[in-house]
Amino acid sequence: MKTTLTVNGTTHEVEADTRTSLLDALRNHLDLTGSKKGCDHGQCGACTVIVNGRRINSCLTLACMHDGDEITTIEGIGTAEQLSEMQANFVKHDGYQCGYCTPGQICSATAMLDEAKAGWPSNVSGDLTGTIDLTDDEIAERMSGNICRCAAYPNIVDAIRETAEGRK
Amino acid sequence: MKDLTDIPTAKVVMDKPDTRNRLDHMAQGVIHKGLPRPDGPLKVAGVATYAHEDQPEGMLTGVLVRAPVSSGKMTGLNAEEIRAMDGVRGVFHGKTFLRNPAQGTANEAPIQPDGEIFYIGQPMALVVADSFEQARHAAKTVKLQIERSDAVTDLSKAEAEEQEDQYSAQGDLDGAMKDAAFTVDQTYRTPGHTSNAMEPHAAIAQWDGKKLTVRASCQMLKYNVNELADSLDLEPSQVHLLTPFTGGGFGAKLGISHEAVAAGHAAMELGAPVAVVLSRQQVAEATMRRSETVQQIRLAADAEGRLTGIGHTATVSNLPDEPFAEPVTQATPFIYRGENREVGMKVKRINSMAAGSVRAPGEAVGLTALEIAMDELARASGVDPVELRKINVPEVDPSDGRDFSSNTLVEALDDGARAFGWADRETGRTDGDWLIGYGMASATRVNMIGESHARITLEDGKVLVETDMTDVGTGTYAILTQIAAEMLGVDPAHVTVDLGNSDHPKAAGSGGSWGASSSGSSVFVACENLRSRIAEEMGVEETDLTLQDGIARAANTQRELASFGTLAVEGVIDAGKTGEDVRQATFGSFFAEVGVNRVSGEVRVRRMHGSFAAGRILNEMTARSQCLGGMTFGIGMALTEELMFDPRDGHLVNNDMAEYHVPVNLDVPQLTVNFLEERDPWANPMQAKGIGELGICGAGASIVNAIYDACGVRVRDLPATMDKLLSGLPDL
Numbered sequence: 080m081k082t083t084l085t086v087n088g089t090t091h092e093v094e095a096d097t098r099t100s101l102l103d104a105l106r107n108h109l110d111l112t113g114s115k116k117g118c119d120h121g122q123c124g125a126c127t128v129i130v131n132g133r134r135i136n137s138c139l140t141l142a143c144m145h146d147g148d149e150i151t152t153i154e155g156i157g158t159a160e161q162l163s164e165m166q167a168n169f170v171k172h173d174g175y176q177c178g179y180c181t182p183g184q185i186c187s188a189t190a191m192l193d194e195a196k197a198g199w200p201s202n203v204s205g206d207l208t209g210t211i212d213l214t215d216d217e218i219a220e221r222m223s224g225n226i227c228r229c230a231a232y233p234n235i236v237d238a239i240r241e242t243a244e245g246r247k
Numbered sequence: 248m249k250d251l252t253d254i255p256t257a258k259v260v261m262d263k264p265d266t267r268n269r270l271d272h273m274a275q276g277v278i279h280k281g282l283p284r285p286d287g288p289l290k291v292a293g294v295a296t297y298a299h300e301d302q303p304e305g306m307l308t309g310v311l312v313r314a315p316v317s318s319g320k321m322t323g324l325n326a327e328e329i330r331a332m333d334g335v336r337g338v339f340h341g342k343t344f345l346r347n348p349a350q351g352t353a354n355e356a357p358i359q360p361d362g363e364i365f366y367i368g369q370p371m372a373l374v375v376a377d378s379f380e381q382a383r384h385a386a387k388t389v390k391l392q393i394e395r396s397d398a399v400t401d402l403s404k405a406e407a408e409e410q411e412d413q414y415s416a417q418g419d420l421d422g423a424m425k426d427a428a429f430t431v432d433q434t435y436r437t438p439g440h441t442s443n444a445m446e447p448h449a450a451i452a453q454w455d456g457k458k459l460t461v462r463a464s465c466q467m468l469k470y471n472v473n474e475l476a477d478s479l480d481l482e483p484s485q486v487h488l489l490t491p492f493t494g495g496g497f498g499a500k501l502g503i504s505h506e507a508v509a510a511g512h513a514a515m516e517l518g519a520p521v522a523v524v525l526s527r528q529q530v531a532e533a534t535m536r537r538s539e540t541v542q543q544i545r546l547a548a549d550a551e552g553r554l555t556g557i558g559h560t561a562t563v564s565n566l567p568d569e570p571f572a573e574p575v576t577q578a579t580p581f582i583y584r585g586e587n588r589e590v591g592m593k594v595k596r597i598n599s600m601a602a603g604s605v606r607a608p609g610e611a612v613g614l615t616a617l618e619i620a621m622d623e624l625a626r627a628s629g630v631d632p633v634e635l636r637k638i639n640v641p642e643v644d645p646s647d648g649r650d651f652s653s654n655t656l657v658e659a660l661d662d663g664a665r666a667f668g669w670a671d672r673e674t675g676r677t678d679g680d681w682l683i684g685y686g687m688a689s690a691t692r693v694n695m696i697g698e699s700h701a702r703i704t705l706e707d708g709k710v711l712v713e714t715d716m717t718d719v720g721t722g723t724y725a726i727l728t729q730i731a732a733e734m735l736g737v738d739p740a741h742v743t744v745d746l747g748n749s750d751h752p753k754a755a756g757s758g759g760s761w762g763a764s765s766s767g768s769s770v771f772v773a774c775e776n777l778r779s780r781i782a783e784e785m786g787v788e789e790t791d792l793t794l795q796d797g798i799a800r801a802a803n804t805q806r807e808l809a810s811f812g813t814l815a816v817e818g819v820i821d822a823g824k825t826g827e828d829v830r831q832a833t834f835g836s837f838f839a840e841v842g843v844n845r846v847s848g849e850v851r852v853r854r855m856h857g858s859f860a861a862g863r864i865l866n867e868m869t870a871r872s873q874c875l876g877g878m879t880f881g882i883g884m885a886l887t888e889e890l891m892f893d894p895r896d897g898h899l900v901n902n903d904m905a906e907y908h909v910p911v912n913l914d915v916p917q918l919t920v921n922f923l924e925e926r927d928p929w930a931n932p933m934q935a936k937g938i939g940e941l942g943i944c945g946a947g948a949s950i951v952n953a954i955y956d957a958c959g960v961r962v963r964d965l966p967a968t969m970d971k972l973l974s975g976l977p978d979l
Contacts, residue, residue: 098380107379112300113293115494117445118527122904125445153293162288170287173872177720178290179445179494185291203913215917223911226904228445228495229720230879231872232915 082146086111087155095142102126104142105152113153113182117226124225127183128152134190136224153182156189165189165242174238176229184225188239191221192246213243254702254815257776259768261696262823264652264928269775270733270863271926274795278733281868285739286492286724295492298449298464299524306451307336308379309513309523310386311370311505313532317598317897318398321362321371325390329374332388334381336517340372343512347601348534349474349502350571351467351758352697356477357502358568364393365566366598367898368532373509375521398598400897402539407562407593410572415580415646418587420545423556427547429628435544435616436964439890440537440883441530442605443909444719446494448534449524452510459515460487463507466496467756468715468749474503479511488715490747493757496719497880498604499534501758531902535603536890538563538573540612544620547587552630554639556587559617564595565602573602577609578691578944579617580646581830582656583639588646599897604758606880607940610692615884618688618948619963622955632952633664633836636689644830652825652929655860656689656834659923663687663836663858666921672840674956681842681851682977684957688948690835690859692760694927694936698821699765700752703731703773708797708809710735710742716754716766717747720876721939722869726763727770729866730933734774736794737808752817760833760937763865765820768931773818775932781811825929833941835859837878837949843957845979848972850954852882854916857946860923862936867922870938874920877942883910885947886966 082093086109093108100119105111105128114137117125121139128137129151157163162170165185175181195211203220204211211217218236227235270278289295314321326338342361346369349357364371371391376382399405424430450463459481465471468488476483493500510523525533545558561575576590605611625632640656643649664670669687676683701714710731718724724744732739745751755765775789782789787801794800797808825831840854857874864870887908891900901907920942926934947965955961960975 096378096380098384099378103379106299107302110302111293112296112302115297115446116299116524117447118904120527120903120905122527123445153291157292159288159292159294162291166288166291169291170283173281173283173287173868175287175290175720176722176869176872176876177445177493177495178286178295179297181290182293216913219912219915223913226445226909226911228443228497228909229872230876230910230915232879232910232912233875233917234872235912236917 080143082143084145084148084150086150087152093142097143099142100138101140101142101145102137105137111152111154115179115182117180124187125180125183127187127225129186129190134187153186156185164245168238168242172234172238173231174235175231180225180227184235187222187225192243254817256817256819257772258819259772259932260821260823261825261931264825265932266928268926268934270933273733274793275733275736277729277739279864279867282725282729282739282866284722284725285728297446297492297494298462299451299522301462303453303520306520306522307375307377307517308382309373309375309509309521310382311509311523311529312372312374312386312389314364314367314369314371316364316393316395317367317400319364319393319395321364321391321393323392324372329385329389332385334377335374335385337375337513338372339513343479343508344370345478345505345508347566348504351501351604352470353502354470354473356474359478366600367896368600370505370533373513375513375517398897399596400598401894402564402595402597405595405597407595410592410594413592416589420556420558420587420589423547423587424545427555428550429548429624431544431546431620431623431627433544433620433623433963435542435619437540437612438965439539440605440888441890441907442497442499443904444495444497444499447525447527447530448500448504448506450507450510451520451522452514453520454515458485458487459511461507461511462489464493464500465490466493466500466717466719466758468717469753469756471503472749475507475511478503478508488749490717493717493719496757497606498758501604504534527904528902531907532600532899535605536600537605538565538602540573540575542575542616544617546620546624548624548628552628552635552638554583554585557583557585558589560591562593562595564597567596569601571603574609575613577693578614581644582689582691584641584645599892607692607943610944614691614945615947618945619951622686622952632687633660633669636660649830652829652831653925653927654834655923655925659834659836659858659860662921662923663838663856666858666919667838667856669838678842680845682845682957683840683842684953685840686949686952686956687836687838688945688952690837690941690945692833692941692944694831694833694930695761695826696765696768696820696822696931697755697761699755699769700817700819701754701766701769701773702752702815702817703770703777704813704815705735705777705808706813708737708741708807710737712742712744712770713751714746714754714766715749715751717757719757721757721762721873722866723762723766725869726767726865730767730770731774734771735777737797760940764931764935764937767865767933767935768820769818771932772820773816776816776818777814780814784811820931829929831929833861833936835941837946839949839953841950841953841957843954843972845976848969848976850886850967852916852950856919857942858921858923859941860925861938861941862925862927862930863934864922865935870922871920873938874942875918877940878918878946879910879915880943881946882915882950884965885950889966
């Protein structure tokens with residue numbers, strides 16, 4: 080089945096099986112292997128991409144459901160030669176070890192900053208309607224859908240905090 | 248282009264301590280510093296190539312089919328029906344399929360049972376199709392024909408075999424227990440654990456008629472090449488493994504596994520590249536588990552808390568004929584004093600997935616139980632838990648009288664206590680509904696090196712390091728860059744490290760905390776050789792040579808490194824007498840503050856600190872990250888991680904990340920880590936020791952001990968889930 084996906088600003092016509100997840104379409108049809116398959120069940124977050132401005136688990140959605148959608152993957156956030164601020168801060172703070180969950184962490188963190196800026200509360204927010212102060216607990220809670228078995232969590236929080244502060 | 252046949256070899260066998268501390272006398276000033284990983288930009292940009300990233304043209308996809316019963320013989324399958332399905336290119340089963348992955352350093356094929364079934368989830372067949380979706384559907388349509396047989400699936404009914412070679416006793420422990428002022432005699436249980444590396448096991452195999460090239464997710468290529476060749480009846484020279492990046496291992500990728508063998512077999516049969524990736528459920532069911540343990544610990548102490556006896560006997564499990572037994576008591580012979588001692592191991596045979604190495608096999612669970620027992624002794628004797636451990640640090644290894652290469656446990660305990668504020672802790676504190684408690688534990692892990700080779704080429708002032716060593720997230724790219732840059736006096740930006748290619752000189756591989764010491768020392772030895780050759784050409788002693796920023800200086804002359812032409816050498820390190828003459832280990836301490844919810848029994852770790860000594864720290868940032876990882880594994884072990892097997896049929900109930908709970912970001916506070924300044928001359932020429940596993944060894948005990956401090960419930964059956972605390976919580 081043919082689906083039109085706009086990925087990182089480029090429009091692609093993808094001819095894929097109706098059973099193909101968005102993640103597998105990116106990896107196996109568009110050769111965008113930055114998005115990772117850690118569990119294929121929406122449990123680990125390694126496949127996180129940004130669809131129409133919101134972060135989602137790309138393994139939990141079929142490619143054919145995204146006709147006309149705007150998708151940002153890790154490849155659209157920055158390149159190894161020209162890192163985004165978030166990516167550079169992950170390098171600076173060692174916000175990874177094996178690096179397999181990292182593209183998902185960075186896509187998730189990038190979209191999360193927008194959510195916080197828009198005032199979305201989280202499970203640890205004291206106030207559901209006020210502005211969000213991105214404390215360490217707020218960052219950690221909002222990033223708890225992205226598992227890092229190497230457990231770079233404290234460094235991931237440091238990297239995101241520095242990026243958030245740089246944007247103030 | 249260098250001629251590989253004409254490269255000299257420089258070899259060091261560690262038969263005597265190296266007290267020269269050469270790295271301290273170099274001029275570049277990059278060793279030990281927290282150099283960001285040179286491979287970092289590739290990882291954060293999503294272009295690091297793990298096993299399933301570099302997909303060749305025409306690649307087919309295979310999906311493995313699991314055994315649905317725990318014992319029996321597969322006699323066939325509905326192959327005709329499967330072959331007729333859309334896109335299917337082949338259906339394979341039979342004698343190449345592995346029962347379970349190879350154990351670490353096995354160096355030969357694991358058991359290939361030719362259709363015999365030993366556990367639910369054992370991969371029995373492979374369906375290959377044009378696309379993943381087709382292969383997955385076809386694999387789910389496979390019906391295995393099976394003759395079932397009896398299985399042992401209930402551990403409580405399995406018989407335990409005594410491991411005679413692992414039993415040792417000295418003195419009279421029974422007598423010591425009788426005469427002691429204070430004793431602990433308790434049984435502790437830890438459940439099975441799974442590594443859950445984020446990258447599932449994956450392989451892409453290509454066969455050109457003579458050679459099999461496999462991109463795979465591995466930890467130890469030199470062994471994996473032989474294991475894969477043996478599994479497929481090939482010569483090792485016919486197997487080429489590529490693992491530039493491994494998405495985590497933690498022991499699960501030490502030995503060759505189902506996906507690489509099945510992909511290789513199918514690629515050879517079909518004459519096309521074949522990818523096989525284990526699903527998360529298959530990783531959980533069919534790779535390696537840490538065995539559950541039942542540990543009886545006996546401690547006898549005098550009126551001051553000095554240990555007079557230690558007993559530690561453990562029962563673990565594994566598949567029939569599988570040689571690995573979780574070495575639970577590994578640290579018990581040397582960590583604390585006491586003249587009356589007994590350690591022993593028993594193994595139960597069960598129809599359940601293979602037990603093998605999961606981060607720090609042995610100490611991870613064995614020391615954790617011992618450190619809970621030490622907390623019980625502290626409570627019984629009234630001696631402060633830190634003080635109790637300090638007064639029990641032995642002068643020499645009490646089990647055999649050997650000296651320690653270094654023993655920094657006392658310093659680590661003091662440093663940790665200071666950093667955490669142990670003396671100022673306020674016991675009995677509450678914070679709303681949270682009961683606050685504090686706990687601590689010692690850390691130790693045995694230390695060793697393995698034979699390791701690396702080729703260094705210095706050309707135009709730039710350095711190339713080549714070895715088949717892997718970087719499983721440990722920071723190998725960073726530390727080998729730093730060692731070469733420091734020794735040869737070049738900017739780290741002028742060092743290229745090329746790893747994970749089995750055509751390169753063979754390294755020890757990643758595992759057992761020996762990777763950095765072993766592969767790093769091979770680079771060190773190679774660089775010392777190049778320094779000697781540069782010095783010789785300049786007519787000076789090597790020790791009078793200063794290499795810095797691409798310039799060689801000595802005796803009032805200087806030359807650019809680029810002017811020496813091309814210099815190459817293969818450096819080799821090997822273990823020698825220093826591994827036997829002294830007891831080598833790393834040491835540390837953990838301190839934790841927890842909150843126990845007085846209503847629900849939920850436990851939150853509020854603060855956690857680790858102080859560690861592991862000889863020279865090669866990169867303080869990546870070393871710290873290793874410790875963060877170990878401590879977080881400890882949080883998981885203490886609070887949530889538990890493999891659950893159904894005793895009726897042995898199947899793994901929680902085979903995914905939704906049901907097997909590893910810590911997530913909010914479960915882990917901003918952990919703090921200190922390193923003690925140390926050089927261990929017995930370890931290797933860099934005076935560095937392993938740091939990859941020390942952070943988990945005992946970590947969970949600091950949390951369990953803090954739970955007791957908070958609410959008075961002593962958990963001896965991990966993990967400390969809410970149900971185990973609720974009934975013992977103080978009245979509201």
